[in-house]
Amino acid sequence: MVRREASHRLSQPLPLRAPSMLLAECPAGSEAFTLKIKRDGRGHSYCAARVPPLYHCSSAPSCSHALILGHKNSGLLQVFKPQRSGDCNRHHEAPPPPARPSDVTDDVTNDEESVSNIIAKANKDLDSAMTEGDIKSDGRRNALSCRFCKWPKSGSYVNIFYRLSNSYTSEQKDFIRSVMTGLENKTCIRFKDVDSVSWWKYLRHLSIYPGKGCWSYIGRVWNLRSQSLSLSSGCFTTATVQHELFHALGFTHEHSRSDRDDHVTVHNQNIQSDKLHNFNKYKTNNLYTPYDFNSVMQYHNWAWTSNKKATLTSKENPGLRFGFAKVASDNDILRVNRYYKCNV
Numbered sequence: 001m002v003r004r005e006a007s008h009r010l011s012q013p014l015p016l017r018a019p020s021m022l023l024a025e026c027p028a029g030s031e032a033f034t035l036k037i038k039r040d041g042r043g044h045s046y047c048a049a050r051v052p053p054l055y056h057c058s059s060a061p062s063c064s065h066a067l068i069l070g071h072k073n074s075g076l077l078q079v080f081k082p083q084r085s086g087d088c089n090r091h092h093e094a095p096p097p098p099a100r101p102s103d104v105t106d107d108v109t110n111d112e113e114s115v116s117n118i119i120a121k122a123n124k125d126l127d128s129a130m131t132e133g134d135i136k137s138d139g140r141r142n143a144l145s146c147r148f149c150k151w152p153k154s155g156s157y158v159n160i161f162y163r164l165s166n167s168y169t170s171e172q173k174d175f176i177r178s179v180m181t182g183l184e185n186k187t188c189i190r191f192k193d194v195d196s197v198s199w200w201k202y203l204r205h206l207s208i209y210p211g212k213g214c215w216s217y218i219g220r221v222w223n224l225r226s227q228s229l230s231l232s233s234g235c236f237t238t239a240t241v242q243h244e245l246f247h248a249l250g251f252t253h254e255h256s257r258s259d260r261d262d263h264v265t266v267h268n269q270n271i272q273s274d275k276l277h278n279f280n281k282y283k284t285n286n287l288y289t290p291y292d293f294n295s296v297m298q299y300h301n302w303a304w305t306s307n308k309k310a311t312l313t314s315k316e317n318p319g320l321r322f323g324f325a326k327v328a329s330d331n332d333i334l335r336v337n338r339y340y341k342c343n344v
Contacts, residue, residue: 113237114299114300114323114324115237115239115240115243115296115299115323115325116133116299116300116303116323117300118214118234118235118237118240119133119134119213119214119215119235119240119243120133120303120304121234122213122214122232122234122235123212123213123214123215124213125212125213126212126213126215130215131277131278132252132253132256132278133278133304134213134214134215134216134243134244134247135215135216135217135218135247135252136215136216136217136228137217149218149219149220149221149222149250150219150220150250150339150340151189151219151220151249151250151340153188153340153341156188156342156343157188157189157190158188158189158190158340158342159190159192160189160190160191160192160205160206160248161191161192161193161194161203161204161205161206162180162191162192162193162194162205162206162207162208163193163194163195163205163206163207163208163226164176164177164193164195164208164209165207165208165209165210167209167210168209168210172210172233172236175236175241176208176231176241177191177193179238179241179242179245180245182238182242182327183242183245183328183333183336186333186337186344187333187336187337187340187342187344188337188340188342188343188344189249189336189340189342202225203225204220204224204225204226204227205225205226205227206227206228206229206248207226207227207228207229208229208230208231209228209229209230209231210230210231210232210233211228211230211231211232212230212232213230213232213234213235214230214231214232214234214235214240214243214244215229215230215244215247216229216230216244216245216247216248217229217247217248218247218248218250218251218252219248219249219250220248220250227248229244229245229248230244231244237326238326238327239296239325239326239327239328242296242327242328242332243296243297246296246297246328246332246336249336249339249340250339251297251332251335251336251339252282252284252297253297253298253299254291254292254293254295254297254298254299255279255298255299255303255312256280256281256282256284257281257282257284257286257291258281258282258283258284258286259286259291260281260291261281262291262315263291263314263315263316264291264312264313264314264315265312265313265314265315265318266279266311266312267309267310267311267312267313270305270306270307270309270310270311271304271305271306271311272304272305272306273306275304278303278304279304279311279312285339287334287335287338287339288338289331289334289335289338290331292329292331292332293314293320293322293323294322294325294329294331295325295328295329295331295332296325296327296328296329296332297332298322298323298325299312299323300312300321300322300323300324301313301321301322301323303323
């Protein structure tokens with residue numbers, strides 16, 4: 001058997017590989033870990049099987065003190081401290097596909113749902129008219145083609161003029177502006193409200209209004225002086241507003257990336273037959289950033305499922321639950337800064 005040792009804080013991932021030595025007492029099919037927690041300086045021994053990139057104990061009922069640590073590749077490290085020696089003596093099998101989470105049911109609040117579920121509900125009467133559920137075509141180009149759709153940069157900043165519909169309440173307007181401010185603080189994007197400008201009709205701008213559902217065009221549409229972006233009352237979560245603003249900035253969904261087949265498996269047999277086009281792969285500029293399961297642009301495992309089974313799974317970790325980001329990830333922000341050449 002193999003003994004692995006790691007010294008780390010609980011907030012840090014346990015390395016997959018560590019110095020090893022033989023250990024006789026750990027049963028076949030499992031490995032021993034000694035976790036040296038700096039908080040108390042003591043070592044704790046665990047038996048667990050290695051199913052890359054997961055560690056888990058198949059005899060969970062006889063294990064106690066479960067410890068779950070984040071994995072550097074967005075997986076999970078899960079080890080169980082055995083109550084007695086021999087508790088982890090069963091053969092360990094690969095983890096099953098992710099179970100359907102409770103927060104995709106209809107009886108929860110928006111804050112508990114994924115962005116893709118919120119959008120799907122808000123756009124249930126619009127889905128057939130949209131690409132991938134929330135991308136509107138301008139009629140002159142492919143909805144996911146964004147060769148000439150950057151917003152112009154003036155000096156060090158990209159100024160995007162916008163106007164919020166008077167149909168919004170003051171609280172809704174404040175919420176949208178707060179999301180915009182959050183993006184401004186990390187990028188060179190500057191959202192400029194044109195309400196106070198008497199000649200705003202002559203400025204190319206985003207017209208944000210409570211239309212039917214949550215949707216946006218991809219990037220700047222040059223033939224539209226007033227470019228619509230819809231945020232209905234069901235779209236008011238930080239992640240959802242960010243999602244649509246990222247579309248307006250020129251970004252598509254994560255599962256549409258040109259390199260997605262290296263990272264996710266698309267289960268066509270589980271997808272609604274009339275939604276298969278939502279899983280097309282496109283030629284994209286990935287800006288030298290990795291595939292990001294934590295992206296606010298990543299749809300969840302069960303997007304457009306026909307049978308409650310996963311339509312998207314991670315190739316590296318089939319049990320990974322993804323698509324439930326609450327805010328934009330570091331990679332989301334990095335892409336904006338690289339795309340617009342921000343010096344931040």
